[in-house]
Amino acid sequence: MGTSVSASPAFTTDISMKKQRVQVAIIGAGPSGLLLGQLLARSGIDALIIERQSPDYVLGRIRAGVLEQVTMDLLDEAGVGERMHREGLVHGGFDMLFKGQRHRIDLQQLTGGKQVMVYGQTEVTRDLRDARQAAGLRTVYSAEHVSVHDFDTAAPRVRYQVGGEQHEVECDFIAGCDGFHGVCRASVPSGAITEYEKVYPFGWLGVLSDTPPVHHELIYANSPRGFALCSQRSQTRSRYYLQVPLTDKLESWSDEAFWDELRLRLDPAARDHLVTGPSIEKSIAPLRSFVTEPMRFGRMFLAGDAAHIVPPTGAKGLNLAATDVKYLAGALLEYFQEKSQAGIDGYSERCLRRVWRAERFSWWFTSLMHRFPENGEIGQKFQEAELDYLIHSQAGARSVAENYVGLALNFGE
Numbered sequence: 001m002g003t004s005v006s007a008s009p010a011f012t013t014d015i016s017m018k019k020q021r022v023q024v025a026i027i028g029a030g031p032s033g034l035l036l037g038q039l040l041a042r043s044g045i046d047a048l049i050i051e052r053q054s055p056d057y058v059l060g061r062i063r064a065g066v067l068e069q070v071t072m073d074l075l076d077e078a079g080v081g082e083r084m085h086r087e088g089l090v091h092g093g094f095d096m097l098f099k100g101q102r103h104r105i106d107l108q109q110l111t112g113g114k115q116v117m118v119y120g121q122t123e124v125t126r127d128l129r130d131a132r133q134a135a136g137l138r139t140v141y142s143a144e145h146v147s148v149h150d151f152d153t154a155a156p157r158v159r160y161q162v163g164g165e166q167h168e169v170e171c172d173f174i175a176g177c178d179g180f181h182g183v184c185r186a187s188v189p190s191g192a193i194t195e196y197e198k199v200y201p202f203g204w205l206g207v208l209s210d211t212p213p214v215h216h217e218l219i220y221a222n223s224p225r226g227f228a229l230c231s232q233r234s235q236t237r238s239r240y241y242l243q244v245p246l247t248d249k250l251e252s253w254s255d256e257a258f259w260d261e262l263r264l265r266l267d268p269a270a271r272d273h274l275v276t277g278p279s280i281e282k283s284i285a286p287l288r289s290f291v292t293e294p295m296r297f298g299r300m301f302l303a304g305d306a307a308h309i310v311p312p313t314g315a316k317g318l319n320l321a322a323t324d325v326k327y328l329a330g331a332l333l334e335y336f337q338e339k340s341q342a343g344i345d346g347y348s349e350r351c352l353r354r355v356w357r358a359e360r361f362s363w364w365f366t367s368l369m370h371r372f373p374e375n376g377e378i379g380q381k382f383q384e385a386e387l388d389y390l391i392h393s394q395a396g397a398r399s400v401a402e403n404y405v406g407l408a409l410n411f412g413e
């Protein structure tokens with residue numbers, strides 16, 4: 001890969017502008033855009049994906065990797081679940097560590113059998129991209145100067161440049177799957193949109209290493225030194241995170257310093273089991289809660305990170321993106337097949353209800369597990385007392401488990 005899959009042969013030339021028409025123009029080839037493309041293709045809806053980066057760049061981004069049942073089902077529905085079932089790791093619980101001791105949240109027992117799948121977002125994106133390519137569906141990579149127009153009319157358009165050539169796509173709808181820094185949300189007049197945001201006063205320093213995971217399930221650790229997370233990608237590849245001040249520089253974290261600090265945040269058994277090795281990726285990511293309301297602007301819809309960001313503590317980002325896309329694909333199908341506006345009109349409200357539930361959980365779990373220096377020693381004590389309550393109360397533990405495994409697709413309906 002690495003080259004653009006060029007757009008449709010059905011161009012009409014307009015002096016310097018190549019024109020084409022599709023039913024849906026999807027901006028962004030991250031997990032949201034690719035999954036939407038796949039679901040639409042299965043319903044016979046013609047879509048073009050326009051992505052500003054190269055395929056390799058898109059796959060190079062390392063992000064969380066815990067899939068809820070709803071997301072697994074969607075990947076199956078999209079016809080890309082085969083490798084996930086083969087290589088993904090099914091987890092029936094996770095550990096919460098505080099005051100130097102680990103306590104298991106038994107997801108299966110607390111939620112009537114629900115589990116999660118540990119399968120990296122990179123792999124999800126790769127499976128979706130490969131399926132799209134195999135089906136001969138069109139994606140324009142390395143598109144420059146992408147812009148969206150006239151989405152408040154019945155004839156929206158998208159413009160972009162590739163190799164110095166100007167292209168224009170006429171479409172019925174635009175799907176803004178272009179992430180937090182995308183062009184779609186930025187193109188909405190400020191009076192038509194409300195943004196809610198909380199930026200946390202710390203980041204996550206992540207390390208990926210080809211070492212066996214310290215534990216067969218995930219460990220979320222509350223320590224007076226700050227939060228730590230032990231995650232994994234496979235039996236031989238681990239993913240670890242440390243809460244660090246936003247002022248920390250990546251260069252000042254050698255691999256050795258990372259492992260030393262991680263050990264100090266773990267319990268004695270985990271400390272002894274930890275296998276260390278050279279990092280194959282290391283990065284610092286800020287934490288943010290962010291929601292855009294509404295998620296529809298005339299004939300343009302936002303989905304995934306373009307509309308909302310959660311701090312990664314609850315691993316909800318990809319799952320929320322997947323359910324937005326499911327609702328959007330359903331709404332578009334209803335429009336094209338049944339000539340009904342109902343799905344489209346209900347899209348924003350339907351997504352946002354679910355989004356706010358996941359935002360609340362992610363904020364709460366982040367607040368519970370991280371060190372907030374401004375809250376002092378008493379803040380740490382409050383957290384430990386709450387954790388003690390949660391793990392010793394069926395109701396408390398069930399609440400954590402229910403939120404972690406996620407809501408049913410049609411919750412509350």
Ligand code: APR
Nearest residue numbers: 028030031032051052146178179182183304305317318321
């Ligand atoms: N034009 C075209 N493409 C764009 C533009 C633009 N102006 N701006 C951004 N993009 C592309 C990005 O390069 C990226 O490939 O849109 C894509 C958005 O992908 P993601 O950021 O991965 O967002 P999304 O697909 O919604 O995935 C959500 O990512 O951050 C995690 O936790 C989140 O797991 C969740 C998932």
Ligand code: PHB
Nearest residue numbers: 064065231312313314315
């Ligand atoms: C990850 O494996 O990257 C991961 C897992 C769980 C989280 C966040 C990140 O809550």
